Amino acid sequence: SAVISQKPSRDICQRGTSLTIQCQVDSQVTMMFWYRQQPGQSLTLIATANQGSEATYESGFVIDKFPISRPNLTFSTLTVSNLSPEDSSIYLCSVDSGGGNTIYFGEGSWLTVV
């Protein structure tokens, strides 16, 4: 199985600031995915990050708020911009480590906005 590392694991941020979350995978993958899990809720896909192209965002998520970088096949970042308390969530990176039947998640990044 793929080993997916996320940084930071937790952070407390002031409203109006930004937080960049890093996701590192131990193998090369074509697509990386970013999810959000709001308190007491299930997971919602934010965007798909492909190396060498713009990220593809799901309905309700925009690049200005959630800019994503994908500089190579093992790394991606998600920035959550202009933070508000409503952004307090867990942000999760995931990858398909092969064949479409093994979708793994990183440990998550717990964000609290004060």
Place this chain on the structure above:
Amino acid sequence: QKEVEQNSGPLSVPEGAIASLNCTYSDRGSQSFFWYRQYSGKSPELIMFIYSNGDKEDGRFTAQLNKASQYVSLLIRDSQPSDSATYLCAVPPAGGTSYGKLTFGQGTILTVHP
């Protein structure tokens, strides 16, 4: 109608019993399904992938898929207190591409009491 629906529970079963978790989906073209377990304060952990109609067994876990009725279930035999968690059903887009773009149900909270 939500695309993926689960009974949020909580479902409470005694230790040693069979826990039965259900998930229904709306897209008749969906072909594959994932079950994840999420402990409180942790990220989702993949426990089962099922593609074909019928049953798939892995240790104490059995996934059952009925495409005609559009439901997938997860049975946990000999339930243990350590199985207490939220169980998430997830469905990739129909068509067999972008498996990582999962739509999640709201999750079922399972409590196994000694």
